[in-house]
Amino acid sequence: MLSRKIRNVSWIVLSVALVEHVFNMVSIVMRARSEKLDPVKTLFDTQIPLVFTLTELTWWKAALVKWFNLVVTFAWSFLDLFVMIVSIGLASQFKQLNADLRHMKGKQTSEVFWILRRIQYRKVAHLCTAVDDCISHIILVTFANNLFFVCVQIVRSIKPMPSFMNKVYFWFSLIFLITRTVAVSLFASYIHDESKKSINVLRAIPRQSWCKETYRFSEEVINETVALSGMKFFFLKRSIILTVTGCIATYELISRTLAVSLYSAEIHDESKKPMEILRAVPTQSYCTEVQRFSEHVINDTVALSGMRFFFLTRKLILSMIATIITYELGEIKCLQRATRKDFLFNGSFHEAIGSILVMAQCFGMMPVVGVKCSSASKLHFKWSSFRTIYSFVAFILTVIYAAMTFWVTFSEEIKFEQMVPVIFYASAVYAMFRFGVLAMHWPTLMRRYESIESKMPKYKYQREKRKLALHLKILTIVVMMGSLLEHLLNLISIVHFSKTCLDLKDPVNDFFQLELSQLFALVPFSPISAFFGKFVNVIATFCWSFMDLFVMVMSAGLSSRFEQINEDLKRVKGEHMSEDFWALRRTQYRKLSVLCGLVDEAISQITLLSFSNNLFFIAVQLLRSIRPMRSIPHAVYFWFSLSFLIGRTLAVSLYSAKIYDESKKTINVIRAIPTSSWCMEARRFSEHIVNDTIALTGMRFFFLTRKLILTVLGTIITYELVLIQFHTEESPQVACRRN
Known part of the structure; x- marks a missing residue:
């Protein structure tokens, strides 16, 4: 099976490489004929341009040089093929070991069995290291070569093609080169992937079979990086594909800039x-x-x-x-x-939220210095910092735009539809103000947060420490990508409306007149005013999404700490523990509840604004849903926006409710305490859990628990009935239709 797989990969790579070379020769010959040149001479002048400028073209020289050209071309393709073949072979060794381990998954095994399997794993890992020492130079040359030629081909793509056959060859060559580079990355990454699969079997070992050797085996699988590398500058894992893409994009930007x-x-x-x-x-x-x-x-x-x-x-x-x-x-x-050290995490919330705060600072929020430092002790707020000045400028511009929106709206007869931008920009102004106030108190809050975290049960493994940071990053990407897609669909619907429903004299002017109607009702159109309006619009749109994201992130951080305590307590569930043990755990739980109160006090106004804002815009969108849609792009944007808004609101509710849920799970362990171990501290702990409501709030108007979701749904329905009655008094919207 292994030999067949290697043969198939070899045939595919070399066959496609041969087709690419033939396309190259055919494109050169056809171009020579179209320009009425000697095809043979043009072929050799193009493929080997330097040789026949120094010596006369003869058949034997041409045959010798063409043979050399074929050898070099084959060597270029064989570099990639060789790395793929070696990767397939090494990955198959780990795959064989994993298949053997899967037969014993969940079964009782002896310590001798795990000694043997660990030694086998160790030998394959040493084999991978030995192979890497031999071919790492080749891997580095392969990736450098491919990156260079991908960039060269992309730069050539902006130039006009002399003929149709030349276009066919060019695009075939570029696609084949990119695919080959990705294939090398994927095949090489299989080694790392297969080397990590053993952990699934190790985690399923029964408690009575767990021993010193299984612990050693587990530590080796988790902590060691078993993969090929490019002279240790980079390891061939799946993340290398993203790195390669980033290198190409960066190089391409520089190349195009220099070309311009x-x-x-x-x-x-x-x-x-x-x-x-x-x-x-x-x-x-x-x-x-x-x-x-x-x-x-x-x-x-x-x-x-x-x-x-x-x-x-x-x-x-x-x-x-x-x-x-x-x-x-x-x-x-x-x-x-x-x-x-660069890949180690300390598991703190300050470390996990750092990248998210950097993103927020790009849009004028949370201007705190030191958010990417390793410790919260280095956080500080500084009025003279660039972050603070930029945030203040963005806030002032948003206030000006909001004031202009107020003026335009209230200078005419007030209708419900016209109140939507007023609420939108007023909410953005207040949210930016609250985030500015929070930024001033953020260093103190994070130091207290970090102090309480240090007294929690310790994480043993790196995967546990990086879990929160990875979770928050994925959450941020999902929310912000959804928000970006919603904004782009909005722009597309506006452009489509301006094309089909307006007499276009100036498309750019018409676009901004539709999107920023409140601004251009007071000032004439100009590039500067359009830039100002669009800047504020982007800031306000980001602020709207970031409010929800921030509440989710803070909720995830707090719930993870309660989860940490619960996981620690589950290990001793039903066992006899001393009174000192329960006193320590009760103190930890109490400190977490105090921390939750401090966080709630700092962000409760943002939480209230987030929920009220979402409820209002859900009601507005539901009201608009009873009207006819102008076009398909408008309908796509509307339903995506409504679905995303409802989904985001439910996500905020669920993430926030998880704090309350995790704080109550501890009672299951307390109720399992044996009678002989029941004591005063256990009783006090139980009373704290049962009687205290530990949850975020909206300025104490409501607690963010699962019951809130039902309340939110009831509020939406009630609000919608009122708005529908309000809507009957307004004239219906006339949809634009053109045949």
């Missing part, structure tokens, strides 16, 4: 060329006009510019390269090999 600069610099170069002719004017022909012409050519800078801040000349390219090098030298630490 070179093309633009030609204007300046051509404008200076008349000087060569002017300097050759004979003395008897030299006159005042020649002198004036010469002065114009020498002194005037004829070139495109960036608002006169810089001119697109060849000097700009040197400046850009110098800037890139300077920046890279400043960030040179990123180019160093990663150490084990």
Whole structure:
């Protein structure tokens, strides 16, 4: 089976490589015929351009050079194929070991069995390391080569193709090259994937079969990175595909920027060329006009510019390269090999939320310094920092836009539909204000948070420590990607409406007039005012989504700490424990409940705003659902927006309710305490759990428990009935239809 798989991969890679080479030759020959050139000479001049500029073309020289060209072409493809074949072989060894272990999954086994299996795993891991030492240079060359040629091909894609066959060859070559690079990454990553699968069997070992050897085996599987590498600069895991994509994108941006600069610099170069002719004017022909012409050519800078801040000349390219090098030298630490410390987590909430706060600061919220530091002790709020100044400017601009929206809305007859943007921007202003106030108290809150975390039961493994950070990152990506998609669908629906329902004289003007109608009701359209309006609109849209995300993130952090206590207590469920043990656990539980109260006090106004905002806009969207849709894009946007809004509201409710749920689960362990171990501390602990309501609130108006979801649904239905009656007094919307 292994040999058949290797043969199949080899045939596919080499066959497609041969087809690519044939396409290349055919495209060259067809181009030569279309230009009425000698096909054979053109073929060799194109494929081996340097050789026959130094020597005369003859048949034996052509055959020798073509043989050398085929060898080099084969070597390029064989590099990738070789890495794939070696990866298949090593992965099959781990796969064989895993298959053997799966037969014993969940069964009682002896310590000798696990000694043997651990030694086998160790030998395969050593084999992988030995192979990596031999071929890591080849792997590095393979990936560097593929990245370079992918970037070259993408740069060539912006140039016009001379013929149809040339297009076929180009796109076939580019797709094959990218696919081959991805295939190498995937096949190589199978080694790492298979090396980690053993942990599933180890985690299913019965308690009576757990021993020192299973612990050692488990530690080796979890902590060691068994994978091929590129001279240890990078390991071939699935994440390498994302890294490769990022490298291509970065390299491509730089290449396109330099290309634009070179093309633009030609204007300046051509404008200076008349000087060569002017300097050759004979003395008897030299006159005042020649002198004036010469002065114009020498002194005037004829070139495109960036608002006169810089001119697109060849000097700009040197400046850009110098800037890139300077920046890279400043960030040179990123180019160093990663150490084990770079991949370790301490499991704190401050560490988990750091990247999310950096994202928020890009949109003018939570201007706290030190959010990516390892400890909360380095957090501080500084009025003179760039973050704070940027946040203040964004807040002032949002206030101005909200004031303009108020003025336009209340200067006319007030209708319910016109109140929607007023509520939207007023909520954004208040949310930005509350996040600014929270930022000032955030360092103190996080230090207290970190202090209480340090007294919780300790995590033993890295997977437990990084669990919260990974969870919050995935949650952030899902929420923000959904929000971005909703915003894009909104823009698409506006563009479609402007095209089908308006007499387009200026499409850009019409687009902004529709999206930012309140702004352009007071000020004339201009690029600056449009940029100002769009900037505020993006800030307000992000703020709306970030309120929900922030409540979910804070809820996930607190519930994970209660979950941590519960997992620790489950290990001793039903066992005889001392009174000191229950006193310690009760103290930990009490400190967590105090922490929950502190967090609630800090964010309860944001929580209330988040829920009231969501309820209002759900009601508005439900009201709009009874009207006819203007078009298919508008209907797609509307139903996606409504589904996303309801889903986000339910997610906030469920994440917040998990704090209360986890705080009550502890009672199951308390009720399982044997009679002989029941004591005063256990009784006090039980009373705390049963009688205290530990949950986030909306300024104490309501507690975020599962019952809230039913209350929210009842509120939506009640609110909707009122709005429908209110809607009957308004004139129906006239949908635009064009045949």
